[in-house]
Amino acid sequence: MxxxxxxxxxxxxxxxxxxxxxxxxxxxxxxxxxxxxxxxxxxxxxxxxxxxxxxxxxxxxxxxxxxxxxxxxxxxxxxxxxxxxxxxxxxxxxxxxxxxxxxxxxxxxxxxxxTLGLADNIYRPTHMVLDLDPPSDDDFAAVVAVAHLVRQALMDSGLSGAVKTSGAKGIHVFVPIDDAAPVDDVAAATRALAARAEALDPSVATTAFIVADRGGKVFVDSTRAGGATVAAAYSPRLRRGTPVSFPLDWSDLDRANPGDFTVHTAIEALGGHDPWADSMPEPQRLPADLIEQGRTIPVARVAAMHEGKRRARARRQKA
Incomplete structure (x- = not known):
C-alpha cells in the first residue's frame, strides 16, 4: 500500500x-x-x-x-x-x-x-432529549444559561440528565428513561420539560418552533422523539475546524468553549476517561405530572404547520 x-x-x-x-x-x-x-x-x-x-x-x-x-x-x-x-x-x-x-x-x-430508539423499536426512545439552539453561532453563553434552566427543571421534576455540546452551536441534554412509558408519553414529557425550562426564565428561553417567533432567544427543541436521530456523543461535525460533540460535566459548562473540542484535541481533553458514560444517570421513571402537563401542550411541528397556514391565509386576504 x-x-x-x-x-x-x-x-x-x-x-x-x-x-x-x-x-x-x-x-x-x-x-x-x-x-x-x-x-x-x-x-x-x-x-x-x-x-x-x-x-x-x-x-x-x-x-x-x-x-x-x-x-x-x-x-x-x-x-x-x-x-x-x-x-x-x-x-x-x-x-x-x-x-x-x-x-x-x-x-x-x-x-x-x-436513532433514539433501538433497532427492535426505534419509536421507543431510551432517552428524552432537549436540543438547545441559539439564535446565532457566537451566543454559546446564552445556550449555557438555558442549559442550567433545563437542569433546574429536571431537578424540580425529580429527574437528572447528562449534557454535551452538539458539536455545532448548541447543547444536547439527554435524560435516560425506563421502558414503562409508551412513546406518546415520552414525547409529552419532553414537551412539558421544555415548557418548564422556558417558564423559569422566558426572557432567554423559548419553545417557539417558528424561527420568527423566537425573538432572539434560545430555542428549547422538544421535537427529538419517536424515530428521531441526534448526533452521537463524540461524533465529529462537518463544520469549520471539524469540532466534535463533547460531553461535559454540568459544573464545566460556564467555562466551556465548544470550538475547543475537535478531532485534533478531543482525545487529549478526554484524558482516558469516558465522561458520557460516567455522567449518564441510570434510567428513570417519568413522573405522571410531567406526562399529564405535556399532553396539554400541542406538538410543536403540527402547531407550527397550522399556524403557518393561518398566517398565509391572512396574508392572502390582505393582498
Missing part, C-alpha cells in the same frame, strides 16, 4: 491524506485516527441503533445517508425498515464494532446520527 493507504481491523483505508473539506482543517487520516481512538467510548452510543451518517465526497455536496450502498460489506450489520415518506424499504447500518466504524470513516462519513 502507498503512503496514503493502510489497513486496520481488516479494513483497507485509502486516500488518507485528502482534506475532508476546504474549511475542515482536517484530512481523512485525521478523521480515521480520531474515530479509532474514540471507538471504545463512541460505539456504545451507536450500538443496536439504526444509523444515519453525513458523508462528504470529493467534488460533491455533503449528503445524509440512511440506506447503505450496494457495495457495503456483508459483515456490516443492517436492519430493514419501511420509510413511509419514500414508500420503500431502507436498510440502515448498525455500527456495533470498530471494524464497521472504520469502514464508515473510509467512506468519508463524518457525522454519526443514531
Amino acid at each position: 502507498g503512503a496514503e493507504s493502510e489497513e486496520r481491523a481488516g479494513v483497507t483505508l485509502t486516500n488518507l491524506d485528502q482534506p475532508l473539506s476546504p474549511d475542515a482543517g482536517a484530512t481523512k487520516r485525521d478523521l480515521v485516527d480520531y474515530l479509532d481512538a474514540v471507538a471504545d467510548r463512541m460505539l456504545p452510543t451507536l450500538a443496536d441503533r439504526p444509523l444515519t451518517v453525513l458523508r462528504v465526497l470529493r467534488g460533491q455536496k455533503p449528503f445524509m445517508q440512511k440506506n447503505v450502498p450496494k457495495y457495503t460489506p456483508d459483515w456490516v450489520k443492517t436492519v430493514p425498515m419501511w420509510a413511509e415518506a419514500s414508500k420503500r424499504e431502507v436498510h440502515y447500518a448498525l455500527c456495533d464494532d470498530r471494524r464497521t466504524l472504520l469502514w464508515f470513516a473510509n467512506q468519508r462519513a463524518v457525522e454519526y446520527h443514531p
Whole structure:
C-alpha cells in the first residue's frame, strides 16, 4: 500500500491524506485516527441503533445517508425498515464494532446520527432529549444559561440528565428513561420539560418552533422523539475546524468553549476517561405530572404547520 493507504481491523483505508473539506482543517487520516481512538467510548452510543451518517465526497455536496450502498460489506450489520415518506424499504447500518466504524470513516462519513430508539423499536426512545439552539453561532453563553434552566427543571421534576455540546452551536441534554412509558408519553414529557425550562426564565428561553417567533432567544427543541436521530456523543461535525460533540460535566459548562473540542484535541481533553458514560444517570421513571402537563401542550411541528397556514391565509386576504 502507498503512503496514503493502510489497513486496520481488516479494513483497507485509502486516500488518507485528502482534506475532508476546504474549511475542515482536517484530512481523512485525521478523521480515521480520531474515530479509532474514540471507538471504545463512541460505539456504545451507536450500538443496536439504526444509523444515519453525513458523508462528504470529493467534488460533491455533503449528503445524509440512511440506506447503505450496494457495495457495503456483508459483515456490516443492517436492519430493514419501511420509510413511509419514500414508500420503500431502507436498510440502515448498525455500527456495533470498530471494524464497521472504520469502514464508515473510509467512506468519508463524518457525522454519526443514531436513532433514539433501538433497532427492535426505534419509536421507543431510551432517552428524552432537549436540543438547545441559539439564535446565532457566537451566543454559546446564552445556550449555557438555558442549559442550567433545563437542569433546574429536571431537578424540580425529580429527574437528572447528562449534557454535551452538539458539536455545532448548541447543547444536547439527554435524560435516560425506563421502558414503562409508551412513546406518546415520552414525547409529552419532553414537551412539558421544555415548557418548564422556558417558564423559569422566558426572557432567554423559548419553545417557539417558528424561527420568527423566537425573538432572539434560545430555542428549547422538544421535537427529538419517536424515530428521531441526534448526533452521537463524540461524533465529529462537518463544520469549520471539524469540532466534535463533547460531553461535559454540568459544573464545566460556564467555562466551556465548544470550538475547543475537535478531532485534533478531543482525545487529549478526554484524558482516558469516558465522561458520557460516567455522567449518564441510570434510567428513570417519568413522573405522571410531567406526562399529564405535556399532553396539554400541542406538538410543536403540527402547531407550527397550522399556524403557518393561518398566517398565509391572512396574508392572502390582505393582498
